[in-house]
Amino acid sequence: MSEPTLDEAGVGGTGDRQTTASQGGEGGPGPSRPPLVSIKGLRAYFPYGGSFDRLFAGERGAVRAVDGVDIDIGRGEVVGLVGESGSGKTTLGRAIAGLMDVAGGQILYDGRDLTRMSSRRWRRLRRKVQIIFQDPYSSLSPRLRVEHLLLEPYTIHKVPSDQRYSVSELLGMVDLAFELRRKYPHELSGGQARRVGIARALALRPEFIVADEITSGLDVSAGSSVLNLMEGLRDQLGLTYLFITHNLNLVGYVAQRIAVMYLGQLIEVGTTDQVFDSPAHPYTRALLASISEPNPSQRRAESVLISGEIPSPRNPPSGCRFHPRCPFAGELSSRQQPLLQEIASRHFVACHYWDRIPADSSHPLHEV
Amino acid sequence: MTETVLSVKNLTVTYRVAGRDVAAVDGVSFEVEPGEILGVVGESGCGKSTLSAALLGLLPRNGAILNGQIGLRGESLVGATAERMRELRGGQIAMVFQDPLTSLNPTFTIGSQLVDALRAHHPGRGSRAEMREKVVAALSSVGIPAPRERVDSYPHELSGGQRQRVMIATALMLEPAALVADEPTSSLDVTLEAQILHLLDRLRREHDTAIVLISHDLGVIAQSCDRVIVMYAGRQVESGDVGELFQRPRHPYTQALLAAAPSLSRRRERLLSIEGRVPSLSALPGGCKFAPRCSYAEDVCHGREPGLLAVGSQLVRCHAYDSNSGYRRQVAQLTSSREEALVRQSDSPAEVSVEDK
Numbered sequence: 001m002s003e004p005t006l007d008e009a010g011v012g013g014t015g016d017r018q019t020t021a022s023q024g025g026e027g028g029p030g031p032s033r034p035p036l037v038s039i040k041g042l043r044a045y046f047p048y049g050g051s052f053d054r055l056f057a058g059e060r061g062a063v064r065a066v067d068g069v070d071i072d073i074g075r076g077e078v079v080g081l082v083g084e085s086g087s088g089k090t091t092l093g094r095a096i097a098g099l100m101d102v103a104g105g106q107i108l109y110d111g112r113d114l115t116r117m118s119s120r121r122w123r124r125l126r127r128k129v130q131i132i133f134q135d136p137y138s139s140l141s142p143r144l145r146v147e148h149l150l151l152e153p154y155t156i157h158k159v160p161s162d163q164r165y166s167v168s169e170l171l172g173m174v175d176l177a178f179e180l181r182r183k184y185p186h187e188l189s190g191g192q193a194r195r196v197g198i199a200r201a202l203a204l205r206p207e208f209i210v211a212d213e214i215t216s217g218l219d220v221s222a223g224s225s226v227l228n229l230m231e232g233l234r235d236q237l238g239l240t241y242l243f244i245t246h247n248l249n250l251v252g253y254v255a256q257r258i259a260v261m262y263l264g265q266l267i268e269v270g271t272t273d274q275v276f277d278s279p280a281h282p283y284t285r286a287l288l289a290s291i292s293e294p295n296p297s298q299r300r301a302e303s304v305l306i307s308g309e310i311p312s313p314r315n316p317p318s319g320c321r322f323h324p325r326c327p328f329a330g331e332l333s334s335r336q337q338p339l340l341q342e343i344a345s346r347h348f349v350a351c352h353y354w355d356r357i358p359a360d361s362s363h364p365l366h367e368v
Numbered sequence: 369m370t371e372t373v374l375s376v377k378n379l380t381v382t383y384r385v386a387g388r389d390v391a392a393v394d395g396v397s398f399e400v401e402p403g404e405i406l407g408v409v410g411e412s413g414c415g416k417s418t419l420s421a422a423l424l425g426l427l428p429r430n431g432a433i434l435n436g437q438i439g440l441r442g443e444s445l446v447g448a449t450a451e452r453m454r455e456l457r458g459g460q461i462a463m464v465f466q467d468p469l470t471s472l473n474p475t476f477t478i479g480s481q482l483v484d485a486l487r488a489h490h491p492g493r494g495s496r497a498e499m500r501e502k503v504v505a506a507l508s509s510v511g512i513p514a515p516r517e518r519v520d521s522y523p524h525e526l527s528g529g530q531r532q533r534v535m536i537a538t539a540l541m542l543e544p545a546a547l548v549a550d551e552p553t554s555s556l557d558v559t560l561e562a563q564i565l566h567l568l569d570r571l572r573r574e575h576d577t578a579i580v581l582i583s584h585d586l587g588v589i590a591q592s593c594d595r596v597i598v599m600y601a602g603r604q605v606e607s608g609d610v611g612e613l614f615q616r617p618r619h620p621y622t623q624a625l626l627a628a629a630p631s632l633s634r635r636r637e638r639l640l641s642i643e644g645r646v647p648s649l650s651a652l653p654g655g656c657k658f659a660p661r662c663s664y665a666e667d668v669c670h671g672r673e674p675g676l677l678a679v680g681s682q683l684v685r686c687h688a689y690d691s692n693s694g695y696r697r698q699v700a701q702l703t704s705s706r707e708e709a710l711v712r713q714s715d716s717p718a719e720v721s722v723e724d725k
Contacts (some may be wrong), residue, residue, distance in 0.1 A: 036633055081701055084557035189645060219411040221628040223642035249587065252635030276632060290562035292587030294629040296610045299591055302566045305510060306559060309529055 026064075034111070035072035036240050037096065037209060041105035042069045044095040063093035063199040063313045067264035069292065070340070071228060073208075078234065078241040080272070081170070082248055082253030082287070086310045088264040090134070093244045097131035098122065125158055130201035131210040135217075146196055147181040152201045163205070169197040170320040170343075175231060181361035191222035195229070212244045216286070227254060248291050252276055257346075260284050263313055263321040270347035280349040281321045282306075318358060320352065326359050371441070372425070373578035374400040374461075374546045381422045382413075383649070390649040391434070392418040394602040400546065400578040405568070407593030407610065408582045409625070413646040415602040416582045420550040423580065425453035425462055441545055459489035462544040466551035468531035472523040478534055479503055479519035482541065489542050506537040510567055516631050529560035535569045550582045563590050577696035586629040590614055598622045601647055601657035608682030618684045621658045656687065664688055 061235055065088040071347045073079050083089045083321035092101045092242040096107055098114060107114040109129065114122060133139040140149055147167045154164050165173075167181050174195040194214055199251060201209055212229065215223035231254055233239060245251050251272075258275040260268040260283065268281040286306040293300075308325050311317060317324050323333035332338075332352040343355070381393040392413045400406045408416050412423060423428045423438060424443060438445040439463055445453070457463070465471055473481055480700065482503040483496060502521065507515035509532040528714075532552060539547055549568060553561035569592060573576045583589055589610070590598055596613050598606040605618040617623045627640040644661040647653060653660055659669040666687070674687045 033651055084559060096533050138578070144537075191645075220586065220625060220630075221411065221473060222645075224628040224630070224639040227639055228641060247630070248558060249635075250633060252382040253639050254632060272635070276635070290558040291632055292558075292561060292565070292585065292591045293633065294586035294590045294614070294626065294635070296590045296593075296614050298633070300562060300570075305562050305566065307563075308513065309527060309560065368580040 009141060019354065030180075033221075035096055035108075036075045036077075037073040037242075038067055038108040039071050039096065039105070040094070041110070042095060042102060042107060043104040044100050045103045046089050046091075054074075062103075065265050065313055066095060067259075067313075069264075069266055071259055071266060072268060073240060073242060074315065075240055076238055076244055078255045080251035080258045081242055081261060082251055082258060083261035084247065084287075084310050086263070086313060087247075087261040087315065089244050089261045090212055092261070093131065093212050093242060096242065097129055097210045098126055099131065102238070114212055123157075126205040127159075128207045129210070130208070132201050132207040132212065132214050133198050134213040135360045136190070136197045137185055139197060140193060140200075142185050144184070145181065145183075146183050146188075149185070149196060150181075150199055150203060151235075153200055157204060159204070165203055172235065173202055174199045185267070188323060190218050190313060191226060194218065194222075194226050198226075198229070200235075202237070206239070208240045210242045210244065214222065214247070215245070215247065215250060223250070230254065248287060249293075260287065263310065263316050265321065265350070266348075267350045268323065268348065269340065270344075270349075274347040278344075280343055280347070280354045281322075281351050282326050282328050282354075282356075285357075291305075326351055331358075371402070371442055372399045372439075373402055374580065375437070375439040377437040377439075378422070379422065379438065380383070380434045381418050382432055383418075383428075384432075385650060388650070389434070392431075392602050392649055393422065395436070396597070396599070396604050397436075397513065397601075398604075398607070400580060402545075402576040402578055404595070405572055405574045405581055405593045405595040407580040407589040408476040408580060408599060409584065409586060409589050409596060409644050410599035411584060411625075413649075414582075414599040416599055417550055418602075419546045419599075420463070420580070420582050423548050424430040424457060424461060425450070426543070438450070441450065447569065449472070454629055458485055458538070458544065460502050461544050461546045462539045462542060464532065464535045464547065464552045466554045468528070468535045469523060471535060472531060474523055476609060477520050477522055478507075481537055482506070482519075482534070485538055486541060495516075502541060503537075505508075506541040507534065509540060510534075510537045515706045529556055529564070532556065532560075532564055535537065536564065536571065539571060539577070540575070544577060545580045546580070547571065548580045551584070552581070552587070553588060554583070555572055561588070586614075586626060586721060587631075601652060602649070604676070604683070605658065605685045606682060608680075612681055616640060616680070616682075617656075618682055618689070619686050620662045620678050620688070624661075630648070656685075672686070 020035040043064065044066040045064055047062050051359065069092060079306045081089050081092065091100065095102055102115045109125065114125070117125065145151065150167050150170045170176050171178055171181065176192060176195050180192065188196065215226050218226065227250065230241070234241060243254055244252060246302045255272050257271050259266050259268065260281065262283050268275060268279065268284045274286060276288065279288055289300055290305060306325050319336050320329070320338050321331040326333065330353050342348050342349045374569060377397050379393055379396045380391055382389040383393050396419065398406060401650070408419060408544055411417055411528065418431070421431070425448065433446050440456065479500060483499045486499050486502060504515045504519055507518060510516050512530055512533050527660065553564050556564065565588065567580060568581065574577055581589070581592055593610045594608050595606060597604045598619065600621050606613065606622045613622065614626065617626050624640070624642045629641060630639060640660055647657060655670040656674055659665040668687050674685050676685050678681045678687050679689050
């Protein structure tokens, strides 16, 4: 109630996919309605070389973990952010959730720039933006019982009692039995701990959730049920998600749009169908071709694999950052950085040569 | 007629927990032939890793092989001395684990560890310098960039993918008859996972290595294996040819696992999950161990544990199949949409046949 402008709308946007081309000119790739979250030219760096190195070896610098990212996320939308370890996807998520200093660019939340907001206002807005962490055990205090863990956010944010959910309501939202309230984190299974993490995020009635690898380390079945829970909550509560994962097989089930990240930059953004059915960037194609489909009649050919590993972001390659690994790299690739360009309605790709790559090369579901 | 490299018969492995023996692997049997990849799949707690530890003679102190046989090229590994196992490990039966850091000594360079391994298993094959060349060649063949420099790196200086490659390079070099790979790609990104799986495939093609690939990931199993064993609560509940088993999963657990496995091509459907959890070893239900989570379970399932039955070309441990005909018996009225979805995946009674038995 302190933020009336944020509380209105909210729901209603779920489900209907915008397919018409209506990029309003400003902002990055995104929906045509005013986005809930709009990220413009975002940069986030980690300094490297400890104080010792910096004093004596003179080595200093910054890892450009996120280096110029533009993307809009509409209300009620689920955007999947995919990439390999070292792509910067977790850093991007943390920056959006306000857990990292930003080196440049803007994060507009409902039109207001979080990077320039006073800390007092930001703290109030922060309730609306929650992050669910990768490793539930390291994000849940081992000395608190589940019931205290669930109520902890209320104490931290000094939420008046009439705006709080009860422990039983919170447990119910994430399909956990009421009896679990007396347990400590180490007594929970991986899936249960994950659900407690989700319930803690929901406690503050957020609008926007950054979900960082929330199914990693879980068994297939436990992962599926956490995913289904997240979908159900989105429908019920009208939430918006940035869903960060390295698991491409999984993200197609939840995301309406997919953003592919490589070495701190987005290299392709489109609807889930566009990215999965007609991937345009050679890296996206290589990623899709690498997926282990649970189908023995769709075995991948070795020829479609890219070689090598993602380079260190300390010293990213010139031009297109993917060019040293790219089988289609051309003369421009090492010299000039390709920018995201719209190649079809709402489908963006950052590649100089995307339209010269044969369509059937390294198709994700190449039969051998 | 190819000789069997690895044969496991009726293996039962127990752990002593709080003064009681609990079976983590119960009556598992399989054979692996040269150049074959056998997949072992199941959720955490189903006994996959106990199985791999037993194969390698690396069970923890409170673990013991209670019953059964493990044969490596005809030699029995059950009861083999620790010294003999040390000789066999690496040279005859090698391993690749989820976290290669646990298998590499952090205080020695990659090169010196690989040279030592080579000397230990193939003594008298040339000087240290010649062996070093062999190591460099092996590292380069698994796609480690700048192998001549990497050979002097310590394990922590390599990425996870590179460490896994080093483990496979060792296997390529020593040419073991059998390789046990326990979740070799679980901590890797997709592009690396694909590369590592192709290396395993090369190993079996070029050296005829018999490989046991343990994974919870049905995608990894589908991409790499020839045959599969599905494990649940220490038992094998279904086994068969990979194509057949994925196309016609017969055990309700296999069906549910497949329905819960995310797939690019089925992404528009709803992902299913299995209610409940794998039971604790110390509190196993009587009867079929999967019955409490099974949507087809009837009274008989809770009362008596089913045996392994040949259904088509598969072996299935489930009361839903008739022991005489192998046909799927009528199951109780299906109610929820989840069960309907499972049925879509499974076979209708008419499709089950015993002709090819």
